[in-house]
Amino acid sequence: MTDLSQYLPILIFLGIAVGLSALFVFLPMGVSRLTGTHNPDAAKLSEYECGFPAFEDSRSQFDVRFYLVAILFIIFDLEAAFLFPWAVSLQDIGWAGWTTMMVFLAELALGLVYAWKKGALDWE
Template sequence: MAIDYLPLLILVVVSCVFAVIAIGMPALLGPSRKNKQKLEPYESGIIPYADARRRFPIKYYLVAMLFILFDIEVIFLYPWAVVLRDLRVLALIPISFFFLLLIAGLVYEWKKGALDWD
């Protein structure tokens, strides 16, 4: 039974070795000459007027995390919507709990001020 997984193991090992070689060879063999032009960000041929290495406000990260959270919510809702006619009332109970949990999380984020842009 374990012999059946041998091709998969070989594939994973060869892939990992190839990835390490592909990432490591340029770092070992290639020259590393840094100058002012290479360290500047490329702006479609336009000379940058400010430093591109600055911190983003935390509000952008909060919005991104909330987007991912509700995107995952939609992923969980698709299978439920597909089988809704077959399950009838039986499917309504768990999805109601799921919705209540999501609404509680949204209200919590709202109360904490994560949705305020100021």
């Protein structure tokens, strides 16, 4: 049988974290309603993140360029994520590791040139 008392500090920590999170979320909303500063109008409820109104229909067309930019960002973000551990361990992995990374970077550069030539980076 396991001793579940070892989990008590974790449960206390989680309880405090949930309590503080709820306090930070709901306390400002309650204070604004009590003090009268909760006054929504058209300017406050307008779109400010994406710049265009939200869709009424979830099946409406969405521009594919947003997805292309997101995919390219993920690809080059992963490239950076691979470069840091490679740079740290370069002394241990030697020329084989250096050559492998250069092949990887060449493939990514070819992909970038291809995307550039196809116009995936052009925003009209």
